[in-house]
Amino acid sequence: MKRQADGRKARGEKRRTEIIEATLRVIERDGVAGVTHRTVATEAGIPTTSTTYHFATLDDLLVATLIDCARDMATEVYWMIDRARSHGRGRGAEEIAKLLAEALGPKRGRTMAEYELYLLAARKPELRPAARRWLDVLTSMVRHDDEVAFRVFLAGIDGLLIQGLIDDEPPGEEELRPVVDYLLNPR
Amino acid sequence: MKRQADGRKARGEKRRTEIIEATLRVIERDGVAGVTHRTVATEAGIPTTSTTYHFATLDDLLVATLIDCARDMATEVYWMIDRARSHGRGRGAEEIAKLLAEALGPKRGRTMAEYELYLLAARKPELRPAARRWLDVLTSMVRHDDEVAFRVFLAGIDGLLIQGLIDDEPPGEEELRPVVDYLLNPR
DNA sequence: CCAATAGTGGGACGAATGTTCAGGTATCTT
DNA sequence: AAGATACCTGAACATTCGTCCCACTATTGG
Numbered sequence A, B: 001m002k003r004q005a006d007g008r009k010a011r012g013e014k015r016r017t018e019i020i021e022a023t024l025r026v027i028e029r030d031g032v033a034g035v036t037h038r039t040v041a042t043e044a045g046i047p048t049t050s051t052t053y054h055f056a057t058l059d060d061l062l063v064a065t066l067i068d069c070a071r072d073m074a075t076e077v078y079w080m081i082d083r084a085r086s087h088g089r090g091r092g093a094e095e096i097a098k099l100l101a102e103a104l105g106p107k108r109g110r111t112m113a114e115y116e117l118y119l120l121a122a123r124k125p126e127l128r129p130a131a132r133r134w135l136d137v138l139t140s141m142v143r144h145d146d147e148v149a150f151r152v153f154l155a156g157i158d159g160l161l162i163q164g165l166i167d168d169e170p171p172g173e174e175e176l177r178p179v180v181d182y183l184l185n186p187r
Numbered sequence C: 001c002c003a004a005t006a007g008t009g010g011g012a013c014g015a016a017t018g019t020t021c022a023g024g025t026a027t028c029t030t
Numbered sequence D: 001a002a003g004a005t006a007c008c009t010g011a012a013c014a015t016t017c018g019t020c021c022c023a024c025t026a027t028t029g030g
Helices: A013-030 A037-044 A047-053 A058-086 A091-102 A108-123 A123-140 A147-165 A173-184 B013-030 B037-044 B048-054 B058-086 B093-102 B107-124 B125-140 B147-165 B173-182
Strands: none
Touching: A013 A037, A013 A047, A013 A058, A013 A108, A037 A047, A058 A108, A058 A123, A058 B048, A091 A108, A091 A123, A091 A173, A091 B147, A108 A123, A108 A147, A108 B107, A108 B147, A123 A147, A147 A173, A147 B107, A147 B147, A147 B173, A173 B147, B013 B037, B013 B048, B013 B058, B013 B107, B037 B048, B037 B058, B048 B125, B058 B093, B058 B107, B058 B125, B093 B107, B093 B147, B093 B173, B107 B125, B107 B147, B125 B147
């Protein structure tokens, strides 16, 4: 079961991912501020020393979590755009608005966690490549005839999510749709 | 010098603002994570107990700082838009791009601090009115003939700032200008 | 089969944290 | 002027933090 010499699927790999997933749950619940070796260990149901063994410092743990998180973000947003493009010109906005409303509704905790890690990357340069990953993936994958319009689109999505996070009641799909539509096809 | 019975300019008001300003400096330097009663006290050059006296809990301190910060943000962004509007249709983008580049360059620390407090408001409902303040101020002050276009504009500004924070070298004014221009006058 | 090594876990250390308390000082009210 | 009130501060509390150490087990390579 172990990949030797090249792969990274060593023995302790399962524990590592357990710890990372527990870290993400802690961030969703209590924010980055709530991440300590002990809280993560308790969340994962493992002794405290196990977290310090696999991640020497707390920063290492946050870095690994962000990288893991960024991969999920990139693929998810990629499929979002892909689905939006596969639909008609008018239906694209509908699809994106639905996923945005989801990110601000049921998956609100996850969205908050992602942006907290995002902002952490602003302070720690070694995190930036991981944080930029999903932007880079989209930029390279999605066909964008207009460079400027595409940047505006990405910035708009980010802004809508962040502003939606501080709403008392998150904007619903129907409220988001016209805005997303304008973002895709400005008049 | 003291407003009695109604006003709030009591004696200890100076200390309060000193503490809040010190808190903002700490956040700019080390982030919200670096805010403790002791670090703030040291930054302000006052004993630790003075911070706990004026702000019983750490949350109170962060709330007060965010409210103070939000007021500055609102007025600054208001003048930004005002200056942009006073110029010609084409010069408006130039003005806004300059201020954005400034926020991502020399005032980068301040911008980071603002967004960290912003995200803190997503987790603490009592902070949201303060965090929304500058959005509300703009929405009420700035004439917006197109509601949807205005929301997209605000979201776009937020997105550009956040994405600029995780760039290794912040985008310059000339790089921002076409994007802001598109945001104001989409084609 | 048997050393060598990676992984696991209990316990404890010093340092830093939020918070409290009692005693002091300045300022205001009357 | 004198009492009341708000303000200030040094010292200390229990708690929690990151981290280290040492013993134990399972897995691996030869």
